[in-house]
Amino acid sequence: MHEHRYHGALERLRSPQRIALLEMDRVLELSLVDLAVTTTLDVGMGTGLFAQVFAEQGIQVTGIDPNPQMIEAARKFIPQGSFQQASAEELPFPAGAFDLVFFGHVLHETDDPLRALQEARRVTRQRAVILEWPYREDSEGPPLRERLQPETIQTLAQDAGFQSFQRTTLKHMEFYRLDI
Secondary structure (H helix, E strand, O other), rough: OOOOOOOOOOOHHHHHHEEEEEEHHHHHHHHHOOOOOOOOOOOOOOOHHHHHHOOOOOOOOEEEEEEHHHHHHHHHHHOOOEEEEEOOOEOOOOOOOOOEEEEOOHHHHOOEEEEEEHHHHHHHHEEEEEOOOOOOOOOOOOOOOOOHHHHHHHHHHHHHHOOEEEEEOOOOEEEEEEEE
């Protein structure tokens, strides 16, 4: 299980070069557009980069990651957050527990992307968003064989029960908004 899990150095996830690629303010804006958000689940939150951005907006942040080292790291950066070890395919929360479910560079790492999106659909009251690497060879991010094509993400979202799918191409990333 978790064969695709990130195995690199934790420090690399917060490197200035990587942060510059993420367009965090734009991702936050796109995640929250036309939505009143008080609770967010960050799936596969890593060291909590995006959880921290959501928390800075006064949003109650919960995060899960299968790697206990990631949970420890996130707690250092977001002491007010609630973090636990879990997988995207088996979210330990009741239906409708969150306003927003966030996947930051994690859907391509899940063992079962459809199951992960079905779980996201189950626990969100309003929306799930996905930030992924573009489907092209690039020196940053995973090799092409591990990246997801936009059409694949759209099909997975529809199969998981999301009613609305919107794709936004950023400078270095792809952003997907899935509304229920």
